[in-house]
Amino acid sequence: IMIPEEYGGLGESLTTYALCVEEIARGWMSVSGIINTHFIVAYMIMQHGTDEQKAKYLPRMATGEVRGAFSMSEPHCGSDVAAITSKAVPNAEGGYTLNGQKMWLTNGGSSTLVAVLVRTDTDAPEGASVYKKMSTFLVEKEPGFGETAQGVTIPGKIAKMGYKGVDTTEAIYDNHRI
Numbered sequence: 001i002m003i004p005e006e007y008g009g010l011g012e013s014l015t016t017y018a019l020c021v022e023e024i025a026r027g028w029m030s031v032s033g034i035i036n037t038h039f040i041v042a043y044m045i046m047q048h049g050t051d052e053q054k055a056k057y058l059p060r061m062a063t064g065e066v067r068g069a070f071s072m073s074e075p076h077c078g079s080d081v082a083a084i085t086s087k088a089v090p091n092a093e094g095g096y097t098l099n100g101q102k103m104w105l106t107n108g109g110s111s112t113l114v115a116v117l118v119r120t121d122t123d124a125p126e127g128a129s130v131y132k133k134m135s136t137f138l139v140e141k142e143p144g145f146g147e148t149a150q151g152v153t154i155p156g157k158i159a160k161m162g163y164k165g166v167d168t169t170e171a172i173y174d175n176h177r178i
Contacts, residue, residue, distance in 0.1 A: 003021060003042055007058035009077040015016070023120030030165025034067075037106040041068025041115045044136065052139065059114060067143070069111035070100040071171055078103075080128045091177060096120075098137065108154055108169030114139045116173070120172040137178055145169075 001017045003009025017039070025032035042061045045053055060066040065155050077083035086100020098118060106113070142148035153172040160168060177178040 002039070003046065003058050003062040008055065008062035009058070019104055028165065032162060033163065033166045034110075037070055038068040040070045041113060044070075044115055045138075048136075057138070058177065061113075065112045066113050067107055069105045069107040069114045071105050071108075071114050071116040071139075073102060073104045075101060075103045076168070081117065084117065084119060084134065086116070086173065088124065088178075089120075089122075089134065091178065095178050098139070098176040098178060100173050102171045102173070104158065105154075105169050105171055106166050109145055109157060109167040109170060110143050112141060112143055114141060114152075114171065116171070118173075125154065137175065138177060139173075149176065 001010050001012045001020055002014065003011070005011040021032050021035055024035065038061065044056065045057055045061075045149065049057070061068060072081065072084075073079050073088060073136065074084055076085075082131065086102060087100070088096040088098045091097045100118060102116065105111070115136050116137050116139055117134055119133055120135040132146045139152060140147065141152050141154075145154050147153050148149055151174045154169050156169065158168045158170065
C-alpha cells in the first residue's frame with residue numbers, strides 16, 4: 001500500500017495503510033500480522049535502503065513475489081536490542097559473515113527476504129550507544145524450512161497457543177556470507 005508508485009506500489013499514506021490493516025485485522029488477525037511484518041521490511045528499505053536495494057526489492061515486494069520477515073529478537077533477550085549477541089564481521093571477500101540465533105520471526109518460513117539486526121562494531125569504545133554498534137542486513141533465502149540459504153537454517157514453526165495463521169520461526173545464522 002505504501003510502496004511508491006514508481007516501484008509498483010500504490011504510494012498511499014501511513015494513515016491509509018493503518019486503516020486498511022485495521023480493517024483486515026477485524027476480519028482475520030493473522031493476515032494483518034503477515035502484512036505488517038512484510039511492511040516493516042519494505043518500509044525499512046524505503047527509508048534507509050540504497051537506490052539499488054529499492055530498485056531490486058520494492059517492485060517485487062509490491063507484487064508479493066518477495067515476502068519480508070524481520071529478525072531482531074533472540075532467545076535470551078526477546079526484544080531487548082541492547083542484549084543482542086548475533087553479529088556480523090567483515091570477511092576476506094569484502095562482505096560480512098553473520099552468526100547467531102534469532103527467535104519469533106513472523107513470516108520466517110514463508111519469507112524470501114529477512115532484515116536481520118546484528119552487532120557489527122564489537123570494538124566500539126565503552127559508553128558508545130548500543131544502537132551505533134548495530135546494523136541491519138538483508139538476507140535472501142528460499143521459503144520453507146531447513147537450510148534455506150548458505151548458512152541460514154529455519155528449523156520449523158514455533159508452537160503457539162494462538163495466532164496460528166502466521167508462521168513464526170527461529171533462524172540460525174551459521175557463517176552466512178553476505
